[in-house]
Amino acid sequence: MKVDPGHEIERLYGLEYSEKHELTVRFTGILLGNLLLVAYFEEPGLWAWSVAYLTVHFSYFMFLRRARRAARTAHLHVGTVLFLCIMVAYLWVPVFLVAQATIATVAMGLSLVGALLVYLVRRADTMPLMVLGQVTVVGIMGAVAMYEVLRAVDRPLEKLGIVVAGTAFMGYFALALYVSRQRRFEAHEAAVRGLQAQKLSAVGQLAGGVAHDFNNNLTAIMGNIELALVVSDAAERDNCLHEALLASRQAAHTVRQLLLYARKEHPDLQVVAVTDLVGQLGALTRRLIPASVDTTFCPGAPGVRVRCDKSQVLTALINLVTNSIDAMESGGRIAVGTEVIEVTKPAGLCDGGQIGTGPFVAISVSDTGPGIPRDILDRIFEPFFTTKPVGKGTGLGLSMVSGVARSLGGGVDVTTSPEGTSVAIFLPVHVPPPGPAAPETPSGDRP
Structure with missing residues (x-):
């Protein structure tokens, strides 16, 4: 070694x-x-x-x-x-x-x-x-x-015994050092092999997850184009083509998300209305949701804005929606909602992040699936961790969702039970800087 x-x-x-x-x-x-x-x-x-x-x-x-x-x-x-x-x-x-x-x-x-x-x-x-x-x-x-x-020592037999005992002692000491050295070699080699296996597993999971993300977008593109070919109403056809265009752009954003995950690209931060995020999420996922799943999108009160990379947050929310769909094989309900929360003291979240004080908006995706088992709840934010088969699970998974939220000063919280799961992305509410103060009108008589 x-x-x-x-x-x-x-x-x-x-x-x-x-x-x-x-x-x-x-x-x-x-x-x-x-x-x-x-x-x-x-x-x-x-x-x-x-x-x-x-x-x-x-x-x-x-x-x-x-x-x-x-x-x-x-x-x-x-x-x-x-x-x-x-x-x-x-x-x-x-x-x-x-x-x-x-x-x-x-x-x-x-x-x-x-x-x-x-x-x-x-x-x-x-x-x-x-x-x-x-x-x-x-x-x-x-x-x-x-x-x-x-x-x-005077007696020859005693001298012989001392020499034999001392020689045996040195022999076994040298052997102990040799065995200890060999075992450390073996432990190191086993650790290297284990690390290599983890890398290969991560690469395979990443490939499967990327394929899954692209499949979501391709399904939306193909579904809308096929629908556009059969509908006769021009407005409906234009709407289908528009949604297909949105999905194709989202596929391009997935590539950007991978580059961001690999620290190759900086986020494009802009002030976005939360109602727009929820509205576009509904348009992008409409063709992904099977008929057996009822959906509700509640954008919340208008005027709530966040400073974020729009494509990143949409990718994270699409991941949450597809996770909910996968969790309800026999159908159920998905509810997407928002809530503005005033945080009065720093609080820790399930993903390990910590949000500070101030107004935050929680964009939640809730389902009526079987919930997340307690024995894996602590691992769901690990990169590449999934309980789904290869090619089905999102390779970047909740770790990507958490990374996006935490990079914006927020985090992710999870509430789960046998009746369902709710995953909420917490983002700081954008508070615009105060404008210039209006000039004061002097008191007294006017000229």
């Missing part, structure tokens, strides 16, 4: 310094341990241990902080050397304690060594130089400790 320098430097920094409480306990333990060491052996010179350990650790910390800004492969090698120096500084005391060859000092030394070994296995380093260096440092320091212990 190729190691990314930036990612590895971040990992090394996180391993050592991300847990503030553990860091405090570790350094406090070093200082208290050194204090006990000086008191036990009555040797003030032993303070050099904590000074050396903390100095190397500080150098390692400063190096990683600088390397995080622009990590390179050379930084990994320097970081490896510094970490191995920390290991040497730390292991000096356990080796010193074991070399004293008393029950108390050997127990303390082995406990400190065990703590380090558990930490090294948990790190699961993958760089060959780092793993080899860890095994080498532990091996050399272990050999020094073993040599000091062997000097204090």
Whole structure:
């Protein structure tokens, strides 16, 4: 596995310094341990241990902080050397304690060594130089400790036992590091494969969703053109052709919406009357709604305006209407309505957005379908999430609706039950800036 320098430097920094409480306990333990060491052996010179350990650790910390800004492969090698120096500084005391060859000092030394070994296995380093260096440092320091212990032992059989036990210890330690390294490789490869599968699934879902959006517009275009070919009334024919033209423009807007979703195009903001939005939504979806579904479009009070990209909001509303149609396979009712709400304090919405204070208009699409299951309600705003088959579901789905609303300072709220679902797009009401004040008429007598 190729190691990314930036990612590895971040990992090394996180391993050592991300847990503030553990860091405090570790350094406090070093200082208290050194204090006990000086008191036990009555040797003030032993303070050099904590000074050396903390100095190397500080150098390692400063190096990683600088390397995080622009990590390179050379930084990994320097970081490896510094970490191995920390290991040497730390292991000096356990080796010193074991070399004293008393029950108390050997127990303390082995406990400190065990703590380090558990930490090294948990790190699961993958760089060959780092793993080899860890095994080498532990091996050399272990050999020094073993040599000091062997000097204090007279019986050959005891010496043989110590050598065999020490060799087995080093072998299993090296094996543990190797297995830990391999498992991290396998976990990384599994994560990469999972991410690739998610990407392929997202691409497939996006393709199906785009096809579904275009199919909505093509259905409206074809339906109106076919109707225009059979009607005899000129006014009705013109109306059908006009609606087909609107649907074709909406198809072009779908492409713009995809570009916007990919951050390739800026929205065309303009002040639009909410009544116009609801009216055009009815015209664009009239041919999409089956006869088994009753529809009601209530544009609300005139004069309510919003500042938005008209095509974006219409695309979002069409998505909501088609979702409602798909949710009612055996028929039902769809109601599109608006309501002006005065928000007195910031409020969170289902899509994760938060609206501020002031007047908002809620454009809602309600249906009498079976409702949204509770177990997926938290996921409906995830990009490409759908419960519909490929080619049927809207690939951009409610995430697009939410993105449009939130980019305008609003959001999306959902109310659902077994009797139906209502999805409301909240948009800030456009309040025109005050015009120039009319000149005041002076009081008093006129000339």
